[in-house]
Amino acid sequence: MNNQSDNLSLKNHTILVTGASDGIGREAALTYARQGARVLLTGRNLQKLEDVRRQIAAFGQSPAEIFLLDFATADAAQCREFADRIARTAPQLEGVLHNAGILGTIQPMADIPEQEWQQVMKINLEVTFFLTRALLPLLLNAPAASLAFTSSSVGREGRAGWGSYAVSKFATEGMMQVLAAEYQHSNLRVNCINPGGTRTSMRASAFPEENAALLKTPADIMPVYLYLMTDASRGQTGISFDAQPGRKAGPAE
Numbered sequence: 204m205n206n207q208s209d210n211l212s213l214k215n216h217t218i219l220v221t222g223a224s225d226g227i228g229r230e231a232a233l234t235y236a237r238q239g240a241r242v243l244l245t246g247r248n249l250q251k252l253e254d255v256r257r258q259i260a261a262f263g264q265s266p267a268e269i270f271l272l273d274f275a276t277a278d279a280a281q282c283r284e285f286a287d288r289i290a291r292t293a294p295q296l297e298g299v300l301h302n303a304g305i306l307g308t309i310q311p312m313a314d315i316p317e318q319e320w321q322q323v324m325k326i327n328l329e330v331t332f333f334l335t336r337a338l339l340p341l342l343l344n345a346p347a348a349s350l351a352f353t354s355s356s357v358g359r360e361g362r363a364g365w366g367s368y369a370v371s372k373f374a375t376e377g378m379m380q381v382l383a384a385e386y387q388h389s390n391l392r393v394n395c396i397n398p399g400g401t402r403t404s405m406r407a408s409a410f411p412e413e414n415a416a417l418l419k420t421p422a423d424i425m426p427v428y429l430y431l432m433t434d435a436s437r438g439q440t441g442i443s444f445d446a447q448p449g450r451k452a453g454p455a456e
């Protein structure tokens with residue numbers, strides 16, 4: 204990974220971030236805006252997104268815009284309509300960060316209620332796919348574009364109790380690999396980021412007993428999020444990146 208700061212400008216980049224209202228997605232939106240990107244904030248909670256937009260306005264860079272979408276209820280037609288709305292204001296996208304996600308509950312696979320399985324798949328996988336399909340033309344309109352999905356260590360190696368979440372993340376890795384192969388001769392690079400244990404509310408619900416002070420913060424893990432959206436990562440595709448290389452999965456010690 205090339206971390207030279209002169210390569211990390213995002214001027215003239217329009218980047219859409221899902222789950223931009225909180226945690227890692229919020230930090231990514233702020234990071235991209237600081238580097239000069241025009242950021243399209245996507246989420247379901249207008250008030251939280253307005254707070255992020257206000258924070259971005261304070262740096263005096265391009266104003267951020269909000270596009271509401273609730274992944275729990277969105278269908279394919281709504282995702283197409285969402286992409287049409289984006290296209291009217293941003294006919295080309297240099298980046299999409301798929302970050303929105305839910306954990307579900309930690310319990311044995313045999314006990315997962317259908318509704319929970321369906322909701323985790325819907326938010327983490329299905330709507331992420333519908334949106335990707337609808338936004339591809341806008342990514343292909345850019346001279347060079349980056350599509351990044353969010354994975355997890357349990358999306359590479361199964362772990363007891365992480366049922367629907369782990370399966371959704373394995374599928375996300377698969378979606379990334381298929382798309383990277385399909386677009387390998389195009390302007391579009393497609394990759395995954397595994398954040399590794401990071402201090403957010405999702406992490407606190409997964410590991411309520413751990414000492415959160417030992418975890419990296421969303422700001423700490425931004426280098427790979429930034430790298431993948433900048434021209435420094437052109438040509439990198441089909442890769443599952445670790446935001447915390449070498450970190451052992453599981454509770455912070």
Ligand code: NDP
Pocket residue numbers: 221222223224225226227228229245246247248251272273274275276302303304305326353354355356397398399400401402403404405406
């Ligand atoms: P948070 O719970 O802090 O943030 C999740 C984001 O997703 C929020 O913006 C949330 O919106 C949004 N979201 C949730 N449900 C919906 C929905 N129905 N419609 C639209 N948006 C929704 O989680 P993290 O920041 O920790 O996680 C971000 C990503 O990183 C996820 O994909 C997660 O799986 C992954 N990850 C995180 C790790 C960690 O240790 N934190 C480790 C490995 C992977 P709202 O603010 O409205 O709730």
